[in-house]
Each structure stands twice: as C-alpha cells, then as structure tokens.
Amino acid sequence: RCQSTSTDEKRNKSRNVLDNASNLLTNFLSGGSIGSMPVAEGAVSDLFGKPLFFSLYDWFIEHGSVYKLAFGPKAFVVISDPIVARYILRENAFSYDKGVLADILEPIMGKGLIPADLDTWKQRRRVIAPGFHTLYLEAMVKMFANCSERSISKLENLLEAKNLQGGHEIELDLEAEFSNLALDIIGLGVFNYDFGSVTKESPVIKAVYGTLFEAEHRSTFYIPYWKFPLARWLVPRQRKFANDLKIINDCLDNLIKNAKETRQETDVEKLQQRDYSNLKDASLLRFLVDMRGVDVDDRQLRDDLMTMLIAGHETTAAVLTWAVFLLAQHPDKMKKAQAEIDAVVSQDGITLESLKKLEYVRLIISESLRLYPQPPLLIRRSLKSDRLPGGYKGNKEGYEIPAGTDLFISVYNLHRSPYFWDNPNEFEPERFLVQKDNNDIEGWAGFDPSRTAGSLYPNETVSDFAFLPFGGGPRRCVGDQFALMESTIALAMLLQKFDVELKGSPDSVELVTGATIHTKSGLFCKLKKRSHTH
Ligand code: HEM
Numbered sequence: 001r002c003q004s005t006s007t008d009e010k011r012n013k014s015r016n017v018l019d020n021a022s023n024l025l026t027n028f029l030s031g032g033s034i035g036s037m038p039v040a041e042g043a044v045s046d047l048f049g050k051p052l053f054f055s056l057y058d059w060f061i062e063h064g065s066v067y068k069l070a071f072g073p074k075a076f077v078v079i080s081d082p083i084v085a086r087y088i089l090r091e092n093a094f095s096y097d098k099g100v101l102a103d104i105l106e107p108i109m110g111k112g113l114i115p116a117d118l119d120t121w122k123q124r125r126r127v128i129a130p131g132f133h134t135l136y137l138e139a140m141v142k143m144f145a146n147c148s149e150r151s152i153s154k155l156e157n158l159l160e161a162k163n164l165q166g167g168h169e170i171e172l173d174l175e176a177e178f179s180n181l182a183l184d185i186i187g188l189g190v191f192n193y194d195f196g197s198v199t200k201e202s203p204v205i206k207a208v209y210g211t212l213f214e215a216e217h218r219s220t221f222y223i224p225y226w227k228f229p230l231a232r233w234l235v236p237r238q239r240k241f242a243n244d245l246k247i248i249n250d251c252l253d254n255l256i257k258n259a260k261e262t263r264q265e266t267d268v269e270k271l272q273q274r275d276y277s278n279l280k281d282a283s284l285l286r287f288l289v290d291m292r293g294v295d296v297d298d299r300q301l302r303d304d305l306m307t308m309l310i311a312g313h314e315t316t317a318a319v320l321t322w323a324v325f326l327l328a329q330h331p332d333k334m335k336k337a338q339a340e341i342d343a344v345v346s347q348d349g350i351t352l353e354s355l356k357k358l359e360y361v362r363l364i365i366s367e368s369l370r371l372y373p374q375p376p377l378l379i380r381r382s383l384k385s386d387r388l389p390g391g392y393k394g395n396k397e398g399y400e401i402p403a404g405t406d407l408f409i410s411v412y413n414l415h416r417s418p419y420f421w422d423n424p425n426e427f428e429p430e431r432f433l434v435q436k437d438n439n440d441i442e443g444w445a446g447f448d449p450s451r452t453a454g455s456l457y458p459n460e461t462v463s464d465f466a467f468l469p470f471g472g473g474p475r476r477c478v479g480d481q482f483a484l485m486e487s488t489i490a491l492a493m494l495l496q497k498f499d500v501e502l503k504g505s506p507d508s509v510e511l512v513t514g515a516t517i518h519t520k521s522g523l524f525c526k527l528k529k530r531s532h533t534h
Helices: 002-030 052-063 082-091 099-109 118-132 134-164 174-191 203-220 236-261 268-272 284-290 298-328 331-344 352-357 359-371 411-415 429-433 480-497
Strands: 066-071 074-079 169-173 377-382 386-388 399-401 406-410 498-502 511-513 517-519 524-529
Touching: 052 066, 052 074, 052 377, 052 406, 052 411, 074 082, 082 377, 082 386, 082 406, 099 203, 099 298, 099 377, 099 406, 118 134, 118 284, 118 298, 134 169, 134 174, 134 268, 134 352, 134 480, 134 524, 169 174, 174 236, 174 284, 174 298, 174 480, 203 236, 203 298, 236 284, 236 298, 284 298, 298 331, 298 359, 298 480, 298 498, 298 517, 331 352, 331 359, 331 480, 352 480, 359 429, 359 480, 377 411, 406 411, 480 498
Parallel strands: 074 406
Antiparallel strands: 066 074, 169 524, 377 406, 386 399, 498 524, 511 517
C-alpha cells in the first residue's frame, strides 16, 4: 500500500512538471502572430494515454470552434466549425497544402494524390477521378459481394465446426476479419490482384500490414527520427519498414509491367463505356494504363496505386468495425436492419438494385462515419497568409493567420458538435432523414436531405460541411462511392446471416488512432447464426 502511494506521488509530481512545462510553452507561444485566438491551455500529459481527438473535443467546448493549441515546439489551429472548414477545404482550397501529413506520408506514397504537391495533384486527379465512373462502380458491386461471400463462408465454416462440438456460437475479432476483407477488395478493385488475405497469409500481406503499422507510428510520434540519414540502416523498425516497402513496390511494379505490356490505348469516353460484364480485368490500373494520351511513368503509377491501397484499406475496415460496435449496443436497430435486408435482398445475393433499396443499412454506415470519422482530423498548412472566417462559437470577425500555419480540421468535433446535431453522441441512423433548419446559425445552410443530388448517401453538400466523412472541395476523397457501396454490402451480408454481440462490455473496447480510429486490441464479438434467413 505504502509503495503504491509513493508511486502515485511520483506520478503526480512528474505530471505537474509536465503540466508546468507545457503551460509555460503555451503562454510563450500564445503571444505569436495568431495572438487574438483563444489558446487551449492543455497539458502535455493530455496528449498521452488517450487519443488526441478526445482532448481536442473538450477544448472545443471550452474555447470555441477556432482555437490555438500549442504543444512541443509547435502550435496548431484547431477548427470545429462548418463555415471555417468549408472555407479552407473548398472556397480557398489552393491556399493550403497537406503540411505535416505530407511529411509523414511522402516516404510511403511518394507523389500519390494524398501527399502530392499541387502541380502533380492537378495532373493525376484529372486522370484518376474519371476512373471511378458509373460502369466501373457497378462492376465493383459484384466483386464486393463475391469477396464478402468469401468472408461469410469462412465464418459459417467456423460456426459449423463449433456446432459439431456442441457449440452454437463463435467468438472472434471482427476488426481483423474486416481488415482482411477490405484488403482483398482494394487489391482487386485497384490493381486486379487477389491478396486472398481472408483465407491465407503471404509476405505481401504481411508487408502491407507492416507499412500501415509504420505509417501509424509516424503519425503519432512527434520527432521524425526516420528522416536522419542513417536511420534506415540503424533502427531495426526502419530497416523492416524499408524491406516491407520493397516487397509491396516489387509487387506493384510487376503488376504495372504486365498492364503496360497488354496496353490497349483508348479514349477516356470509350474506356468508360466498356462492357464490364465481359472484362477480365476491370481494375483502375487497367483504366489508367489504357487511357489514350497519358504516358505516365511507372514511378508515378506506383505511387498512385500505393496511395489508394493505403487510403482505401484501413478506412473501410474501420467503418465496418464501428458499425458493428454500435449495432451490437442497439439490438433493436440491428433487427431493423435485418428486416430491411430480408425484405430487399433475394436468394441471388446483393445487386446494385438491392443496394439502392437498403436505405437503413446505408444510413447505418453514414452514422458510423459520423461518430467515428476516418481520419478524425484533416490536416492542412497555409501556403500564404490568410484571413479565416469567424467561427460559429467564439469570435465572429475571423482571424489572420500567417503563411506556414498548421491547421487541424477536427471532423470528429464537427460530427459531434452540440451546435449542429441533436443528441450528438447517440447512434441514430434515422437522423439523416430529418431536415434541420438554420434559423440561428449565420452562414450555415442547414441540413437538407433533399440535397443529395443523386447520391445515395448523405454528404457535405447536404449538410453544408457539418457532415464531411470524405472531406470536401477539390481534395475530397476519390473513392467515396467505392467505399460506401463496399461497406454497405459487406455489412448487409454479415447481418443477413448472423446476429452479432460484443464479447465484453463496450467500455472494454479501447480506442487508438493513427490515420484512423481503431481498437487497441480487436473487436471481439460473438456470432450466432440467424434462425430466420433466406
Ligand atoms: C482522400 C476518407 C476510402 C482514396 C480522402 C479524404 C477523406 C477520405 C476524409 C480527404 C483527405 C483530406 O482532405 O485531407 C475516406 C474514407 C474511406 C475512404 C472514410 C472509407 C470509408 C477510400 C478508397 C479509396 C480512397 C476506397 C480508393 C479506392 C482516396 C484518395 C484521396 C482520398 C486517393 C486523396 C484525394 C485527393 O487529394 O485528391 N479520403 N476514404 N479513399 N481518398 Fe479516401
């Protein structure tokens, strides 16, 4: 007992030292050129032991929707306001780049769309975005269903084996299953490569996970030691990282070589009208290589593919993970979804037509993205001095910021803002059906479900930037429809066959963040076969 008291004292003492150091630093930095902005007096200890975005939320409620956060030798402006977010992401988008994020991702993604400088981005976005055209997405629906079927069969086999031993449910980590599924899907959709990770392990699969792990480490480690010239050879994890990258790059280089050897150059319009039902290779790589008049070097193509592999894998797995986490705590909503699935999905499985009718399941995906946005923060750096508009809560006149200011747009705060959502922390997929007017919020158009403009899912246009699961403006996600359809299909196929419960209490599921919000040690669930299914 004595010992534990003295340990506590020591811990408190060191916490105080850290707090004082942090407060000194904060005060010192608060006199800077963005001086009129409220400053979060956060302690350094706030940054450890829990994800940063939790603290950013508390400070948002305390300081308003635009404030300055100082930690270490750096200061960040934290934005939790749709009008300011709209300004940075859409209205004045080209005055900002990806700042810290590009520094972290460049060694992995090179000049891929996410970290790319503006010139490269302009060229590649023009070529890549048309690749996600209607017929491609329709062809993907079939692939999503086939891959999901592979996952479901695996679970059914596990359950059957359990039945033989007299059991009637299985326990397993669904996050890991979703991660494998999303990897298989992104491999097939983007470069027609079957990782087959639902059923096996391979060096390439291990390398992909190793790379993701390193990307996450880098995004939470504040000193970029990997930039030191010898780090790659001296630090074991950096040696492993270099090796993992080489394995993936070799694999991608090979796929690019094959695609180029079988190139059939065609106009974009013709490529977009191909008969996808007869295509052996419907992948985006095929599209990019076959496009007439675009002679792109192999290195750039590889960067593009790597970017989409990383951007489209963990994000989608995370949406499915949190959708199940939320549904398992709301069995009534799970039943409602299952009733819709039973009514809409025929024996032949999910088609584009049934997807259009799965309204409730789609809203579950959107609501999961609202509560657990991936990534929870969008990162920007101002390229020139600018004047941000005033926030909804706090200063109305706005703030001058100098060139080089680092900004976090907290999508997490926006999505849980008590000023824009009723019961912001509750899981209520139905909320997206209700119009919310903007009587008292100057500059915000309100939430209007009728503004979906052909999209099956709510988006930043409908909500005027209060809901931005895929960002907004020119750097908006290119894979949004791919990801939404993929996750709706995978979730519907899981719920069609199984009832899902959490193995432990919801509180025992700890969150961690890198680029996405995921669990610390898996989402362990109990799966039972549903008694009334097709
Ligand atoms: C960009 C979210 C799936 C490819 C983004 C951004 C967000 C996002 C928020 C904007 C980042 C910023 O402004 O800084 C998501 C979520 C996904 C998902 C939540 C899954 C649920 C995908 C998929 C792909 C993809 C499946 C590819 C097949 C990209 C690319 C960009 C991007 C290439 C960069 C676009 C640009 O800068 O022009 N994503 N994404 N994403 N995403 Fe996604």
